[in-house]
Amino acid sequence: MHRLSLLALLGTAAVALAAEPPARLGLEIGGTTIEVDAGQKFNLVVDGKSQAARIVELPTRRFDEGGIRFDYPRHFAWEHDPPSMWTLDGNNAVLILTRAERADGSTAADVLDGMADSLGGKRRATYRKVSLDTRQGRLEGLEATVDVRGFGSRNEAYVLERGDVFAVLILQDSSDGDAADAVEFKDLRARLAATLEF
DSSP states (O other): OHHHHHHHHHHHHHHHTOSOOOOEEEEEETTEEEEEETTOEEEEEETTEEEEEEOOOOSEEEEEETTEEEEEETTSEEEEETTTEEEEEOSSEEEEEEEOOGGGOOOHHHHHHHHHHHTTOSSOOOOEEEEEEETTEEEEEEEEEEEETTEEEEEEEEEEEETTEEEEEEEEEOSTTOTTTHHHHHHHHHHHHHHOBO
């Protein structure tokens, strides 16, 4: 009886702790630091008057490297392989950005072929044209599904080229056709379309 009650209590505690704890933030004003959890209210004295304040953590972070800027979901893990490759990894979506020398001349097809080879794909993927309408205009790219041991991941590759910028952008949907999981990929793609600058 006590064992069942303890298991029920542990199960309830696990459900209560399922949400990620809020970010801890520090607000520095006039040499004083106020520590606060994101979303927590606190009082701030402005011109001698106490004002209620609250710091809200936004749902995105801002990527700003190598002349390329965009917003991405804040829960994505950040990985940087110096000097010029970044991977932003979500649960079912991945963004890979690689700066290259212009002389490299990589195309979207080259990148997708290389991915398939490195993952040990059994057969060359079939490419389909795809586009991403951004605030700086339409990007034309290629889409392919890379099949490795029966698991397929859909990949889109775009070449970003303007002024001093030459980079390859890869968007990967690893939801394996599950519509519920694909929401993360669609959200990433929509944020990129709305905020990409280079």
